[in-house]
Amino acid sequence: MAAVSQVGVVGAGAAGLGVAIFLADAGIEVEILEKTDAPSTWGSGITLQGNALRVLRQLGLWERISEHGYAFNELGLRAPDPNGTVLAIVDDALMGGEDLPATLGMNRPELASIMRERAREAGVKISYGKSVESIHDDGTRVQVHTADGDKHDYDLLIGADGIHSTVRRALGIETEPESTGMGIWRAFVPRPPEVVRTDLTYGGTCYIAGYCPTGEEHMYAYLVEQAQDRHDVHDAGVMADLAANYGGPWTEIRKYLQNGAQVNYTRFTTHLVEGNWHRGRTVIIGDAAHSCPPTIAQGAAMALEDAAVLAELLINSETLDERLWEQFHDRRLERAGAVVNASAQLGQWLFDGNKDADVPGLLATLAARLVVPA
Ligand SMILES: Cc1cc2nc3c(=O)[nH]c(=O)nc-3n(C[C@H](O)[C@H](O)[C@H](O)COP(=O)(O)OP(=O)(O)OC[C@H]3O[C@@H](n4cnc5c(N)ncnc54)[C@H](O)[C@@H]3O)c2cc1C
Structure with missing residues (x-):
C-alpha cells in the first residue's frame, strides 16, 4: 500500500504530468489542476539531455518521443564570424547511459501532447481552467480552492505550477526567481x-x-x-x-x-528553495522549487527527475512521514542545486566576458554527477 491514495497535482507541465503518470500507473488516483483553458499549441523547441530521456523512458515514452524528436551525440562550437567557422565538434556526455543518445531535440508542444496522452492512458484526470488560489492543510487532507470557486480535496498536493508558483507562496516559502x-x-x-x-x-x-x-x-x-x-x-x-x-x-x-x-x-531567472520543499501534506517540484538559465539545458531534466524520485518514494512507502521527506530532499536538493549553480555560473562567465573560465571543466564535473541516476 502506497503512502497516499488520492493526489492533486497543480500544473500540467513536465513535472506535473511526469509525477501524475508514475503515480497513476501504481494505482493511485490523480487529478491535475491546470490553470489554462486548453493545452498550449505554440511553443519553441526543447533540448532533452540523456538524464531527461532516462526518466521519459521510465515513463514508457521513449519510442514515442524518439519517433518525433531528433537525436544526436555531438556538440559543435562555431566562431562569431561571417562563415560561422566550425572551431570544434565534441562528443557530448551520455548522461542517460550508453543506450540513450546524449541529446534529443523536440518541439515543446509535441512533447507536452505525448505526455498528456500517456497521462490519460494511465487514468490521470486533467482538469483545465482550474487556477489554484489557496490551499488549506488540516493535517489529514489538503483542501484546494480554485479561481472559479471550486473546492478540491486530496491526501497529498503536489505543486508543479512552475516558476511563479502559487503553491510555493501559499506554503509561505519566500524564495522568488x-x-x-x-x-x-x-x-x-x-x-x-x-x-x-x-x-x-x-x-x-x-x-x-x-x-x-x-x-x-x-x-x-x-x-x-x-x-x-x-x-x-x-x-x-x-x-x-x-x-x-x-x-x-x-x-x-x-x-x-x-x-x-x-x-x-x-x-x-534563477532560484533554489534551499530548505524543505514540503510543508505538511503539500510539496513543490520542478520550476516551482528551482529554476536556472537554460545555459546547460537541464531545467526540464531536473523537473522530470523530481517527479520520478517523489513518485518512487510515495509508491514504496507506507506512510507520508518525515523519513520520506528526508529521503526526498537528500536525493533532490543538492543535485538540483548543482545544476542551478553550474547554469548560473556559466551565464555569469558569459555576462562578464570571462575568457579564462573553465567551461569544459564545469560541464564535465556536472555530467559525471548527472550520469548517475537521481
Ligand atoms: C528560455 C528557456 C529555455 C529552456 N530550455 C530548456 C531546454 O532546452 N531543456 C531543458 O531541460 N529545460 C529548458 N528550460 C527549462 C524548462 O522549460 C523548465 O525547467 C520546465 O519546463 C519546468 O517544468 P515544470 O513542469 O516544473 O513547470 P512548467 O512547465 O512551467 O509548468 C507549470 C504548469 O503549471 C500551470 N500553473 C501555473 N500556476 C498555476 C495555478 N495557480 N493553478 C493551476 N495551474 C497553474 C502552468 O499553466 C503550467 O502548465 C528552459 C527554460 C527557459 C525559460
Whole structure:
C-alpha cells in the first residue's frame, strides 16, 4: 500500500504530468489542476539531455518521443564570424547511459501532447481552467480552492505550477526567481539540412547564438542577449537583425526570421528553495522549487527527475512521514542545486566576458554527477 491514495497535482507541465503518470500507473488516483483553458499549441523547441530521456523512458515514452524528436551525440562550437567557422565538434556526455543518445531535440508542444496522452492512458484526470488560489492543510487532507470557486480535496498536493508558483507562496516559502540579466530570443523554423546537432557560438552581437534540430523538418534557434524590456516585441525582425552577425546555417535561419517566423522572448531567472520543499501534506517540484538559465539545458531534466524520485518514494512507502521527506530532499536538493549553480555560473562567465573560465571543466564535473541516476 502506497503512502497516499488520492493526489492533486497543480500544473500540467513536465513535472506535473511526469509525477501524475508514475503515480497513476501504481494505482493511485490523480487529478491535475491546470490553470489554462486548453493545452498550449505554440511553443519553441526543447533540448532533452540523456538524464531527461532516462526518466521519459521510465515513463514508457521513449519510442514515442524518439519517433518525433531528433537525436544526436555531438556538440559543435562555431566562431562569431561571417562563415560561422566550425572551431570544434565534441562528443557530448551520455548522461542517460550508453543506450540513450546524449541529446534529443523536440518541439515543446509535441512533447507536452505525448505526455498528456500517456497521462490519460494511465487514468490521470486533467482538469483545465482550474487556477489554484489557496490551499488549506488540516493535517489529514489538503483542501484546494480554485479561481472559479471550486473546492478540491486530496491526501497529498503536489505543486508543479512552475516558476511563479502559487503553491510555493501559499506554503509561505519566500524564495522568488531573480533575473540573471540575460534574455533569450527563440524561433521555431524549418531545419536547413546542415543542422544535424546543436552548434553554439559564444560572443558576437549576443552572448550565445545556438540552435537545436527538433525533427527532420524543423528546429529551433536562439540568441541570448542582455535582458531588455522586449515583452511587447513579437517582431522577428529584431531577432533577424541580431542574427546578422552569425554565419553558417544562420544565413538561412535569418531568411526565415525576415519572412516573419514566430518568435518568443524570455528573461533568464534563477532560484533554489534551499530548505524543505514540503510543508505538511503539500510539496513543490520542478520550476516551482528551482529554476536556472537554460545555459546547460537541464531545467526540464531536473523537473522530470523530481517527479520520478517523489513518485518512487510515495509508491514504496507506507506512510507520508518525515523519513520520506528526508529521503526526498537528500536525493533532490543538492543535485538540483548543482545544476542551478553550474547554469548560473556559466551565464555569469558569459555576462562578464570571462575568457579564462573553465567551461569544459564545469560541464564535465556536472555530467559525471548527472550520469548517475537521481
Ligand atoms: C528560455 C528557456 C529555455 C529552456 N530550455 C530548456 C531546454 O532546452 N531543456 C531543458 O531541460 N529545460 C529548458 N528550460 C527549462 C524548462 O522549460 C523548465 O525547467 C520546465 O519546463 C519546468 O517544468 P515544470 O513542469 O516544473 O513547470 P512548467 O512547465 O512551467 O509548468 C507549470 C504548469 O503549471 C500551470 N500553473 C501555473 N500556476 C498555476 C495555478 N495557480 N493553478 C493551476 N495551474 C497553474 C502552468 O499553466 C503550467 O502548465 C528552459 C527554460 C527557459 C525559460
